[in-house]
Each structure stands twice: as structure tokens, then as C-alpha cells.
Amino acid sequence: MNGAYPTYAAKRLAQAAVVILLAYVFTFVVVSILPGDPITSVLRNPQNGFTEEEIAQIVAAQGLDRPVLVQLWSSLSGFLTGDLGLSMRSSRPVTTMIAEVLPSTLILATSALFLAVVLAVVIAYGTQVVPKRYGQGLLRAFPSLFLSVPNFVIGLVLIHLFGFQLGLFRVINPDSAWATFFAAITLAIPISAQIAEVLIASLDHEAGQDYIAVARGRGLPPFRLFTRHLLKPSSLPVVTVIALTIGELLGGSLITETVFGRTGIGSLVQRSVSTQDLPVLQAVVSLAAVVFVLSNLIADLVYPLLDPRVKLLGARTPRTSAPKPAGATAP
Amino acid sequence: MAPHDRLTAAFPHSLAGEHPAPLLQVEALDVSYGATRVVTDVGFSLGRGRSLALIGESGSGKSTIARTVLRLLPGSAHVQGRVSFDGEDILGLSERRFRPLRGRAIGFVPQDPGNALNPVRTIGSQAMEAAALTDARDPRIARERILETFAEVGLDNPRRVFDSYPHQLSGGMLQRVLIGLAVLPRPLLLVADEPTSALDVTIQKHILDLLSRLREDLDISLLLITHDLAIAAERADSIVVLKDGSVQEAGPTATVFAAPSSPYARKLHADVPALNPDRYAALRDLGLRRLADPGQTPKISVRKLTKTFEVDGKVLTAVNNVSFSVSPGTTHALVGESGSGKTTTIRLLLGLEQPDSGEISVAGETLTGRTRRSMQAAWRHLQLVYQNPFTSLDPTWTVERLVREPLDRFRIGTPKERAEWVRAALVDVGLGAHLVTRKPQALSGGQRQRVAIARSLVLRPDVIVLDEPTSALDVSVQADIVAVLLELQAKLGLTYVFVSHDLALVRQLAHTVSVMRHGRIVEHGTVCDIFETPRDPYTAALLHSIPSSTVAPARTRSPRPAPQAVVGTAVIGQEQIA
Numbered sequence: 001m002n003g004a005y006p007t008y009a010a011k012r013l014a015q016a017a018v019v020i021l022l023a024y025v026f027t028f029v030v031v032s033i034l035p036g037d038p039i040t041s042v043l044r045n046p047q048n049g050f051t052e053e054e055i056a057q058i059v060a061a062q063g064l065d066r067p068v069l070v071q072l073w074s075s076l077s078g079f080l081t082g083d084l085g086l087s088m089r090s091s092r093p094v095t096t097m098i099a100e101v102l103p104s105t106l107i108l109a110t111s112a113l114f115l116a117v118v119l120a121v122v123i124a125y126g127t128q129v130v131p132k133r134y135g136q137g138l139l140r141a142f143p144s145l146f147l148s149v150p151n152f153v154i155g156l157v158l159i160h161l162f163g164f165q166l167g168l169f170r171v172i173n174p175d176s177a178w179a180t181f182f183a184a185i186t187l188a189i190p191i192s193a194q195i196a197e198v199l200i201a202s203l204d205h206e207a208g209q210d211y212i213a214v215a216r217g218r219g220l221p222p223f224r225l226f227t228r229h230l231l232k233p234s235s236l237p238v239v240t241v242i243a244l245t246i247g248e249l250l251g252g253s254l255i256t257e258t259v260f261g262r263t264g265i266g267s268l269v270q271r272s273v274s275t276q277d278l279p280v281l282q283a284v285v286s287l288a289a290v291v292f293v294l295s296n297l298i299a300d301l302v303y304p305l306l307d308p309r310v311k312l313l314g315a316r317t318p319r320t321s322a323p324k325p326a327g328a329t330a331p
Numbered sequence: 332m333a334p335h336d337r338l339t340a341a342f343p344h345s346l347a348g349e350h351p352a353p354l355l356q357v358e359a360l361d362v363s364y365g366a367t368r369v370v371t372d373v374g375f376s377l378g379r380g381r382s383l384a385l386i387g388e389s390g391s392g393k394s395t396i397a398r399t400v401l402r403l404l405p406g407s408a409h410v411q412g413r414v415s416f417d418g419e420d421i422l423g424l425s426e427r428r429f430r431p432l433r434g435r436a437i438g439f440v441p442q443d444p445g446n447a448l449n450p451v452r453t454i455g456s457q458a459m460e461a462a463a464l465t466d467a468r469d470p471r472i473a474r475e476r477i478l479e480t481f482a483e484v485g486l487d488n489p490r491r492v493f494d495s496y497p498h499q500l501s502g503g504m505l506q507r508v509l510i511g512l513a514v515l516p517r518p519l520l521l522v523a524d525e526p527t528s529a530l531d532v533t534i535q536k537h538i539l540d541l542l543s544r545l546r547e548d549l550d551i552s553l554l555l556i557t558h559d560l561a562i563a564a565e566r567a568d569s570i571v572v573l574k575d576g577s578v579q580e581a582g583p584t585a586t587v588f589a590a591p592s593s594p595y596a597r598k599l600h601a602d603v604p605a606l607n608p609d610r611y612a613a614l615r616d617l618g619l620r621r622l623a624d625p626g627q628t629p630k631i632s633v634r635k636l637t638k639t640f641e642v643d644g645k646v647l648t649a650v651n652n653v654s655f656s657v658s659p660g661t662t663h664a665l666v667g668e669s670g671s672g673k674t675t676t677i678r679l680l681l682g683l684e685q686p687d688s689g690e691i692s693v694a695g696e697t698l699t700g701r702t703r704r705s706m707q708a709a710w711r712h713l714q715l716v717y718q719n720p721f722t723s724l725d726p727t728w729t730v731e732r733l734v735r736e737p738l739d740r741f742r743i744g745t746p747k748e749r750a751e752w753v754r755a756a757l758v759d760v761g762l763g764a765h766l767v768t769r770k771p772q773a774l775s776g777g778q779r780q781r782v783a784i785a786r787s788l789v790l791r792p793d794v795i796v797l798d799e800p801t802s803a804l805d806v807s808v809q810a811d812i813v814a815v816l817l818e819l820q821a822k823l824g825l826t827y828v829f830v831s832h833d834l835a836l837v838r839q840l841a842h843t844v845s846v847m848r849h850g851r852i853v854e855h856g857t858v859c860d861i862f863e864t865p866r867d868p869y870t871a872a873l874l875h876s877i878p879s880s881t882v883a884p885a886r887t888r889s890p891r892p893a894p895q896a897v898v899g900t901a902v903i904g905q906e907q908i909a
Contacts, residue, residue: 132406210441210442210443210446210447211446211447211448211449211450213398213403213439213441214439214441214447214448214509215449215457215460216403216433217401217403217433217434217437217438217439217441218433218434218439218460218464218512219430219431219432219433219434219435219464220464221430228452228460229449229452232449232451233449233450233451236451306451307450307451308450308451308496308498309451309496309498
């Protein structure tokens with residue numbers, strides 16, 4: 001590996017930290033400049049039925065009577081130390097509330113991502129080895145089919161088929177292994193479609209390259225050709241797509257959790273939005289930002305490991321193919 | 332062990348040579364894609380330890396034949412006929428039975444070494460994979476054999492090469508690696524598909540020498556696919572000339588080369604610059620007379636030009652103290668290999684880059700240190716024809732719009748006049764008026780380059796910079812384009828700056844020449860002087876790399892590379908660094 005990699009990784013890490021902080025501040029500012037301050041819009045809302053006494057308590061607990069900048073500072077320092085404040089509704093620590101629901105969502109999201117990647121690779125492999133007359137076209141149609149069926153429809157069909165008809169899992173116990181599996185499948189299908197689309201296009205491109213013909217000419221059997229030669233170079237654009245898909249995974253988990261009746265980040269968001277529980281919302285938005293930044297960070301860190309040709313920022317690598325206008329003497 | 336291996340072991344090479352059965356025999360081969368037939372009734376045979384060249388232009392079916400022998404054609408290809416290798420009909424074999432022949436018995440050297448190795452894996456891992464497919468199962472023995480083979484194919488530091496990624500090596504080194512991998516299992520046949528067309532000229536010669544030497548040392552038969560008749564004549568025992576998928580002429584090299592009987596082979600012979608240095612002498616003479624006129628002030632004058640770039644924190648001097656001048660109505664050639672600084676020099680000349688120091692003047696006007704706006708005025712007199720007509724023309728534009736664009740850009744003339752000038756420019760380059768509504772896709776490579784020339788002519792410039800204008804084209808198309816350029820020069824008195832790595836072509840059309848290396852001009856002078864008596868060893872090496880135009884019929888096997896004195900090692904050294 002390149003000697004410049006640690007420097008590159010450190011730089012990218014620092015950039016990621018800055019982005020997360022900015023995202024937090026931005027969310028805070030957006031929430032605080034929204035029309036109507038939280039005291040009047042939430043607490044004094046007759047529907048919520050707070051008494052004046054309770055309102056005074058909450059205002060004091062949340063520090064809402066202090067100047068905005070002071071609030072930002074305490075909120076930000078809380079964020080950095082892992083204290084996300086108290087819920088306006090239940091007065092419970094937001095950190096605890098998230099910790100309660102996060103594992104369920106994490107399990108769902110990671111298993112969905114795993115299934116999506118496996119599904120995409122299988123479909124993509126099929127498009128490379130299945131001859132045209134044995135249904136290669138059908139395989140190639142899968143991604144668009146997957147994308148065109150809405151998430152909740154897939155979920156409902158799966159529940160009906162495997163839950164009610166085949167009785168594989170009980171709908172009232174949404175955390176069983178089978179229920180989690182089918183929820184993950186529901187979430188995975190549209191995501192696998194995106195990954196497969198990019199992977200197929202990338203495989204098609206790489207398969208036409210000379211080095212594949214040369215490797216075949218060396219006598220490599222098709223499966224080894226795929227795993228040893230095609231997959232790695234073709235997976236480069238896929239890394240980027242997966243990083244971008246993580247956001248969708250979070251959004252998609254909201255619908256899937258609702259359909260399968262799971263508690264998770266999705267249901268927490270739903271409750272917090274309907275009750276305008278701002279500290280919880282701020283925390284969830286920041287969490288989303290962290291996940292997004294982290295997944296892109298990982299993609300950036302993985303990329304140079306997959307492709308030795310990638311130029312690292314600020315790296316001093318000896319390169320043979322000088323850029324077009326250059327050339328000339330290498331000492 | 333495959334049966335043929337035992338066969339070779341049983342029959343030493345001397346016996347195999349007497350054996351009349353050819354190693355590779357192609358009979359009545361037809362290849363078609365759907366209704367399009369790309370190869371028609373092709374037949375030839377190649378004996379053990381012999382070499383045969385399939386020669387033709389793009390679309391002649393030569394690469395298709397090579398890939399048929401290797402069974403690397405896409406599934407949509409329909410193949411008929413018989414290809415027997417070592418007595419076995421390989422077209423009839425199942426994929427599973429044929430696979431062991433690939434690599435082990437039939438090696439493949441591809442066209443573009445830069446793209447022939449997996450870019451994300453080290454050379455070593457790919458070499459080990461190739462070795463594992465042969466009988467070398469023990470990784471340590473395999474590694475030893477690979478390093479030995481790398482040394483054998485002239486790689487200086489086999490260990491470093493083993494640990495490198497493809498992008499860290501130069502094209503010449505990569506081609507050596509590929510040849511090394513191809514000969515590693517000691518195949519009986521090596522199929523080389525234009526093995527040198529993506530390489531610099533001096534490297535080309537080394538690679539061809541290497542192939543000749545390996546063929547002799549290891550007694551490998553060579554099926555050489557090339558578009559270059561001069562290379563074929565120099566390297567092959569027999570030649571098969573192809574056009575549009577069918578054989579035009581075939582026979583021993585000496586016969587086909589010295590006394591071609593088919594009209595196509597004769598035309599091919601006439602179009603190769605290396606074989607016909609004086610083809611355009613009549614047109615060129617006009618420029619020579621202008622050059623001899625002492626009263627001329629130079630059209631282009633470049634003084635002490637220097638340009639550096641910073642790449643990865645290192646300063647590279649791309650152009651170092653370069654000076655030359657060009658008389659009006661003549662052609663000045665900038666010659667050098669990739670990385671020599673010739674492209675940067677013309678970018679500076681065209682004002683696309685600003686030099687660090689030095690001065691450029693065209694037609695008496697200084698171009699350096701100008702603002703962009705006044706530079707634009709100068710561009711009217713200074714036009715560029717780009718290297719690759721397949722990428723330099725916007726595919727969505729019609730020919731008319733492409734050629735008219737400079738006029739629109741500079742707001743010259745009324746719409747009616749512009750249409751008139753466009754037509755005139757197209758006539759100048761020999762394109763009919765019926766093409767104006769076509770888009771580049773519907774044109775051949777030669778027609779596209781004519782459009783590119785017309786586009787640069789339409790502003791009536793004095794100077795046209797030609798950046799390898801024929802390197803993407805077939806020889807016969809190249810000959811047409813060169814004729815068009817020289818006729819235009821004779822008619823309009825144009826001054827050309829001609830950038831090329833092809834010395835044989837430069838000899839045909841240029842009047843003066845500057846040889847560049849590592850950003851410097853190592854030698855300059857008239858074409859006659861430089862080609863007759865090169866003073867710089869690098870120039871001599873470049874000239875030496877032109878395939879020789881004479882073929883001794885007795886020399887059926889190429890000799891080992893002649894000792895090239897100091898020059899050869901100097902060039903090898905450069906290749907290693909590059």
C-alpha cells in the first residue's frame with residue numbers, strides 16, 4: 001500500500017468531523033429560525049394540554065429561556081459529549097430513547113444492505129454467464145422491475161404470503177428472526193436494484209476490456225474470471241452507490257418498520273414529528289448526518305484500497321503516466 | 332499433461348521441422364455476425380517454429396481470425412470452417428476441452444499493453460495465476476520461473492516488476508510482461524495481435540526483436556497480426572494479405588513483398604511510408620525551393636521556450652529551452668516519443684498554455700504575453716488539426732455545422748458567404764457537397780479527418796498545426812490524407828507544423844525537422860541532412876527503428892538483434908525510467 005495513505009485517511013477523517021459539526025449547527029439553526037418559537041407552538045398548544053407549571057418546568061429544563069447562542073453552545077457541547085438533551089414530551093434523555101430503538105433499526109438496515117449486495121452480485125453474475133437464449137434478458141430486467149414496485153407493496157405481499165399463508169412468522173411478533181428477514185428483504189429489494197444496475201453496467205464495460213480477453217486467453221475458467229478479474233474493478237462505482245444508498249436505507253426503514261409493525265428509528269421519528277418533540281428530531285437528524293458522512297467516509301477510505309490508480313490528495317506517488325500536457329524528464 | 336506436450340517431447344525440434352504437418356491450419360474459414368460476413372473463405376497454414384503475418388487494414392478481418400484461433404470471439408459470432416491446431420480441430424472442441432490449450436499451447440499477446448492487465452491487481456498476482464494454470468503448482472517454483480522469464484524478456488528489475496501495479500510501468504515494459512506471461516508455459520504458438528502499434532517507435536523495435544528471438548530460442552510459431560507491411564516483411568516467413576475479410580494474396584514474404592501480384596497488395600506496398608520515401612517528392616519540392624530562398628523571413632519563430640509542470644509535488648520540465656523556426660510554405664516536423672514534450676510545445680505555440688519563458692512569433696507578430704482576447708485574433712491564422720478524428724468532432728453536429736463553426740465563432744461573412752466558404756473548404760479537401768448534412772458517425776475515419784482539415788482551412792489560416800493527424804488511420808487512408816495536405820500546401824502556400832512519432836512519414840512530407848527528447852531538441856536540420864547523417868545517437872536510434880525497406884529472401888528467420896552500440900542501451904534505459 002501507498003505510504004501516503006495514513007495522511008490521506010487522517011485528512012478525510014478530519015473533513016468528516018467538520019461536516020458532522022456543520023450539519024449539527026445547521027439543523028439547530030433551521031429549527032430555531034422556524035416560524036413560531038417552540039414554547040408557543042408546542043408547549044402552549046392547547047391540544048398538548050400542558051399546564052403553566054409544566055411549561056415552566058420544561059422551559060427551565062430545556063434552557064429555552066436562554067439566548068439562542070448560549071442554547072447552541074450547550075446543545076453542541078452536549079452533542080460532543082454524547083448528551084442529546086431531554087425529550088420535551090416525556091422529559092426522558094434523548095440518548096436513552098434512541099438507544100432503545102437503534103439496535104432494531106441497525107439490525108434491519110445492515111441485514112438489508114447485506115442482502116441487497118448479495119442479491120445484486122448474484123443478478124449481475126447471472127447477466128455475465130447466462131447465455132442470451134436462456135433468459136439473460138430477464139435477469140437484466142430485474143433491477144427495473146425491483147425499482148418499479150413500491151416498497152410497501154413488496155412488504156405487504158411478503159407478509160401476506162409468508163406470514164398469513166405459509167405461517168413462517170407471526171405478524172404480532174415483529175422481532176422474530178423470520179419477520180426481521182422478510183422486513184430486510186423488503187428493504188433490500190429496491191436497494192439491490194440500484195446496486196445491480198450500476199454493477200451490471202460496470203461489468204459489461206470491464207468485460208469488454210482487453211485484459212479480460214487476455215485472461216481468458218490464458219485459460220481462466222469463467223467463475224475465476226468473474227471473481228478474480230471482473231468483480232474488483234467493476235465494484236469501484238458500486239462502492240460510491242452503496243455509500244449513497246445508506247441514506248435511502250434510513251428513509252426506507254421508516255416505511256418498512258411501519259408495514260412490519262417494528263419499533264425503530266422510523267417509529268421514533270414518526271412520534272416525534274407528530275408531537276413536535278424538537279430535541280428528539282434534532283438528535284435523529286444529526287444521527288442521519290453522522291451515518292451519511294460515515295458511510296461516505298468509509299467509501300472514500302475503501303476506494304484507494306480497491307484501486308491502486310486512485311490519486312490520493314496531497315500524495316507524492318511516482319507515476320508513469322504523466323498528465324497529458326506534461327511528460328518530459330523524470331529524474 | 333496435454334497430448335501435444337508429449338508429442339513435442341517425443342519429437343525434438345529438428346524432427347518437428349521436417350514434419351510436413353503444419354502446426355496451425357486454417358481452412359475455408361467464414362465468420363459472420365448476423366447477416367454481416369467479416370471473414371470469407373480464409374485459409375492458410377503455419378509450420379512449427381515458423382512465422383506468418385496476417386496483414387490488412389481495419390475491418391480486414393485480421394483480428395477476427397486471430398480471435399477465432401484463440402476462440403475469443405463474442406457469442407454473437409457465427410464461425411464456419413476448420414481450424415486445426417496440432418492435428419486437432421479446435422472449433423469442434425467443447426469449451427471445457429479447449430480451455431487447457433489456451434495459454435499452455437497457444438499464447439496471446441494483445442494490441443494495447445496498457446489495457447491488457449487487470450489494473451487493480453499486481454503484476455505478480457496475475458503472473459502467479461497464469462503460472463498456476465500451467466503445471467507449476469508450487470508457488471515458490473512458480474515465482475522463480477516468473478522472475479526468470481521476466482529477466483529473459485528483458486525486464487531489468489524482475490522483482491520490482493513483480494510487485495508493481497500495471498499503471499506503474501511503461502507501455503514497453505508492460506508488453507514485455509505480457510510476452511513473458513504468454514511464453515511462460517512454453518506454448519507452441521504465439522498469436523500477437525498488433526503487438527507494437529500502441530508503443531513508441533524505438534520500443535516497437537525492441538519488442539519485435541524480442542518476439543523474433545523468443546521464436547528462435549523456444550521454437551515457438553508466431554502468428555503476427557499487423558497493419559504494417561514493413562513490419563510483416565521484416566519479421567515473417569510468409570504473408571497473408573487480407574481485405575474485407577478475404578485473402579488477396581498469400582505466399583512467402585519475399586514473393587509477396589518484392590513482386591506483389593494482386594492490385595491491393597501493390598497499393599498497400601505503395602502506401603507504406605517506410606517503403607516509399609520519395610512518394611510525394613514532386614509536391615514536396617515546392618517547399619524545398621521556398622526553403623532554399625534566402626530572402627525569406629520565417630513564418631514561425633520559437634525562441635528559448637521553457638515550460639514546467641508540477642506533478643505530484645515534483646517539477647517536470649516538459650519543454651526545455653526549445654527554439655526552432657519555420658519558413659513560409661514549408662513543413663516543420665516535431666519528432667519524438669511520448670513524453671518528449673512535442674505536444675506541450677504545440678500547446679504553447681497555439682497559446683493553449685503560457686510558457687514560463689521564451690518567445691513565440693507567428694507571421695512577425697509576437698504571441699507570448701498576450702491577453703486572451705488578442706490571442707483569439709491570432710487563432711484565425713493558426714489552426715490545429717487534432718490527432719484522433721473519431722473523438723475530435725462533435726458526434727451530434729452535421730458536417731456543415733462542424734466546418735462552419737470557426738466562421739460563426741469569429742462572425743465572418745454573411746450566412747450565404749459562410750455556406751459558400753464551407754463548400755469551398757470541403758472541395759479543397761476532396762469531400763463532395765452531398766456530405767454536408769451527414770454526421771460524423773456516417774463518415775469513415777479518412778472522411779472525418781478531411782472534415783477536421785476543412786474546418787481548420789475555412790478561416791484561411793497561414794499556419795496549420797497537425798498533431799499526429801494520421802496516427803489513428805489506416806496506411807492507405809493516411810496516404811490519402813498526406814496527399815491532401817501536400818496538395819493544399821502547394822496550392823495555398825500553407826505552413827505546417829507536423830507533430831509525429833513516425834519518422835518514415837516525416838521523411839515523406841516534411842522539409843525541416845526537430846528531434847525532441849526529454850523536453851529538449853536534440854537535433855534539428857533539413858530532413859535530408861538528418862536522415863542521411865544523424866549526429867545525435869538518439870536520432871540514429873529513431874532512424875534505426877524504421878522497418879528496413881529491403882528484404883533479403885534468404886533471411887527467412889530474423890537474426891538476433893544487431894548490436895546497436897551505445898544507442899540501444901540508452902533507449903532501453905529510457906524505457907525503464909519512463
